[in-house]
Amino acid sequence: MGFPSGNEQCAAWLYRPDGPPKPRPLVILGHGLGANREMGLDRYARRFATAGMGCLVFDYRNFGASGGTPRQLISIRKQREDWRNAITFARTIKGFDATRIALWGSSFGGGHVLSIAHEDDYLAAVVAQCPFTSGWSSAMAKGPISLIRTGFFAITDLLLGPIIRRPIKARLAGRKRSAALMSASDVPEGFGRLAEESELYQPKVAARIGIQALFDSPWRRTKGIKVPVLYSLCDEDSVAPIKPSLKAAERTKHSIVKRYPIGHFDIYFDDWFEKAVYDQTDFLVSVLRP
Numbered sequence: 001m002g003f004p005s006g007n008e009q010c011a012a013w014l015y016r017p018d019g020p021p022k023p024r025p026l027v028i029l030g031h032g033l034g035a036n037r038e039m040g041l042d043r044y045a046r047r048f049a050t051a052g053m054g055c056l057v058f059d060y061r062n063f064g065a066s067g068g069t070p071r072q073l074i075s076i077r078k079q080r081e082d083w084r085n086a087i088t089f090a091r092t093i094k095g096f097d098a099t100r101i102a103l104w105g106s107s108f109g110g111g112h113v114l115s116i117a118h119e120d121d122y123l124a125a126v127v128a129q130c131p132f133t134s135g136w137s138s139a140m141a142k143g144p145i146s147l148i149r150t151g152f153f154a155i156t157d158l159l160l161g162p163i164i165r166r167p168i169k170a171r172l173a174g175r176k177r178s179a180a181l182m183s184a185s186d187v188p189e190g191f192g193r194l195a196e197e198s199e200l201y202q203p204k205v206a207a208r209i210g211i212q213a214l215f216d217s218p219w220r221r222t223k224g225i226k227v228p229v230l231y232s233l234c235d236e237d238s239v240a241p242i243k244p245s246l247k248a249a250e251r252t253k254h255s256i257v258k259r260y261p262i263g264h265f266d267i268y269f270d271d272w273f274e275k276a277v278y279d280q281t282d283f284l285v286s287v288l289r290p
Helices: 041-050 076-090 108-119 135-142 144-164 187-195 209-214 242-251 270-287
Strands: 002-005 008-015 024-030 054-058 096-106 125-129 169-171 204-206 229-234 255-260
Touching: 002 076, 008 041, 008 076, 024 041, 024 076, 024 108, 041 054, 041 096, 041 270, 054 076, 076 096, 076 108, 076 209, 096 108, 096 270, 108 125, 125 270, 135 144, 135 209, 144 169, 144 209, 229 242, 229 270, 242 255, 255 270
Parallel strands: 024 054, 024 096, 096 125, 125 229, 229 255
Antiparallel strands: 002 008, 008 054, 169 204
16 A cells, blocks of 8 residues: 655555444554654554554655655655655545544654644644654764764765765664764664564665754644543663653643653563553543544
8 A cells, every 4th residue: 555745655454344335434544763763663653543543654755655755865845745745645445434543653653743733723632752853953963073973974965965976874773973874882782683573574774864853843843733642651761852842842832741761672672662652542532532
């Protein structure tokens, strides 16, 4: 299954809940920086479907099974267009209630859903899991050495990539002080566990996203969100620091904050996944009732 976005097709999985055929709520799920739907999202979608909700889980253009070239090129603008087109497509799927659509975004995807939710008066809810809410805060968390190294690759790609007609790539994940876009002591193991789940994962992306992300601030766009938002936040987040996310929640009219004493990637696995997905399911069921 898929839906059009720009001149390409975004690949998607559709999960239908068991039970009698009647209009059901639908949750749209999208992942984070450089990730694809094979990296853990099935676990969330199956839980939500078991609770009676449909799920549409998609890959951004240029990633995973979706179309688009050059591969591994992240565009904040285009990824948010993918979200908008996913919403439009979701409203055409038979068997689902177009007035009960929720957005679920994790990490970079969490920033996307917080950035666009204010645009749509007919959404029903949003879940932002360990969301990217401030490029500046994420950059400062990297430390000066990693920031300089990452910045060198990003500027080089921004200037030379278009000239040589191919992106200059940087690693997505690395240890503290590395040139990777995500660099902290818990990143290689945590992100590595997600990457191992996907046959389509590639470890490098066009480095220019480092400049785009630096100046992006999804927390600033949350004041206009009219629907309930669940913020699932990690207190020890080394990739998307919690402080601007708490600020985003304060600006959100109908917000619920759930905090977990863990790092950015712990929420995808084991006991902390169980806790987070329980809280998210409870929230979604409560707000998506007919």
